[in-house]
Amino acid sequence: MKKNLVVIGYGGMGGWHTQKALDSDVVNLKGIYDIKKERRELARSRGIFAYETYEDVLNDPEVDLVTVAIPNDQHPAVVIRALEAGKNAICEKPVAITSAELQTMIDAANRSGKLFTVHQNRRWDVDFLAMKHLLTTGEIGELIRVESRIHGSRGIPSDWRGKKAYGGGMLYDWGVHLIDQILQLTDEKIAYVYCTLENITNDEVDDGFRLEIVFESGKSALVEVGTLNFIAMPRFYLKCRQGTALIPDWRENTKIVKCKYWHESDVLPVETAAGLTKTMAPRDDVTTDTYEFERPKSDVHDFYRNVCRAIDGKETQLVTHAQVMRVLRLIEAAFKSAELGQRVRFE
């Protein structure tokens, strides 16, 4: 039987959740609640039931599940109230601004015995799934370094996302997605993080960042977000022992060059620009294979499918408390690194 869902907050992402719920094979959109009257009326004008108060949502015994899509700073209180009222709760990301707040949410979930998870929807991004496939199959060898970038050119949106008190800034916004993806690519412990923040169009919160993650074995990852980049650098760059993979943009296939023979001894120097180079002489198809890997299939509905099966005890929830805590602690370490101007130990 479908779970009855109420979406809390009918803004951009709240609207997205209601749309997905209307198409869902596992949840039934019971309604929405928004603190703003005009948003409730907008929902009603679209034929969606709108609760008048949050209390009403929590008192409705037919409601199984709430999805909380409101400004970040208000997540903990609203989620904890839902759990304490015996509702299962999905929270939008970033789940909280501090790991201490998140701990109170996890504690509430443990006390209530209800499901509590975070909408890390970008685990279903086709670009990320292509990277995951290459690393799982070992097709181009062991991971050396992965670089994950998102570049836009509009600065930070002029809403609460630009305010510190609301948990604004790119490290909380896109960072939480991209870091979560990276941590799904390897299960190694992290040794260090080093982060620099950008404040180009916004002084109050970071409007971009570069975060270096160094794993215990020396493998590394870069997560970079920029909002004043009129040309985007490639979305993913994956450097492995036997080859390299690159995704220019999430709409495109993965480009792969794989080494067939190392074959280094008889390299002739080549003239590049104003000088000779032997080291950078390009390879040819005698020693490498060049091909594309098609975009994997992905269905975002799998997130709600997992949540509903987890509520019924038939599956483990995919986005676990421990994973969510690790990402948030990593963000805290990144802010600390940026403040100190030094790399900081992690785990």
Added chain:
Amino acid sequence: MKKNLVVIGYGGMGGWHTQKALDSDVVNLKGIYDIKKERRELARSRGIFAYETYEDVLNDPEVDLVTVAIPNDQHPAVVIRALEAGKNAICEKPVAITSAELQTMIDAANRSGKLFTVHQNRRWDVDFLAMKHLLTTGEIGELIRVESRIHGSRGIPSDWRGKKAYGGGMLYDWGVHLIDQILQLTDEKIAYVYCTLENITNDEVDDGFRLEIVFESGKSALVEVGTLNFIAMPRFYLKCRQGTALIPDWRENTKIVKCKYWHESDVLPVETAAGLTKTMAPRDDVTTDTYEFERPKSDVHDFYRNVCRAIDGKETQLVTHAQVMRVLRLIEAAFKSAELGQRVRFE
């Protein structure tokens, strides 16, 4: 009148210098000297005069200028001998392994009154010149960040370039070029450097590195070299206040996207991969101009032209002692940063 040049060391770069000298309008190739008999014989077989000893070069009163293209660790002694014998000297890069050694070379030049400079030929690279043009004209606004990358996939050459004692490794090899270029793009003082080294195919020396340079105003530069990158990331990425420029490869034009109107307020969120985004919604040609900047003209012979005019006191030498010292001190700071795992202050 043309200056009489002898090239010391008839290997890869020595061969390049002799070739350029044969085409030169300012120098006359007087001959070569190489410590190895077979290299001297090879030169002779090509109709190039080969001195039997270095002594013979220095005792030849007709020799105005030597170009020293031998393993890095031997540069100081050979250059100083030339200067003390009253010859002008061009040294291949990296000029020396330590700044202390370089100081002894500068002291020898000052004592002798002879010209001493370094073959920083990549100041004539067309890709670098395109970046320099954009920053000088301010065409896309003030510099925020520049990224300079060279990626190859052959590891380190299996000669002295892989040995620490000879000054091998990529920071000394390509780093010295790319850092010199960056320092030509802005005259700001540097606040910090942060460097990580790679040792993937070679344990003895770095076979790649990532060097972050942070200037006093917060502007920044990345210099990155990789030798196990089967797909190369773009050669240059230039992030400025009013636009972005990218050069995929030195053979290609510069791609530019310039902002015409900031115009941020009425952005509609777009669906990307498994989620919505407003921040990363792409721009269109209402608010941006997209165009290409053609590769600038460049003539590597201008290096020797400047050297010869500087010997005659008609021009200042383009590659100065102070610039060469700054690059080498920066490389020392980069090694220190990599060793400490922390950013280090500079200047």
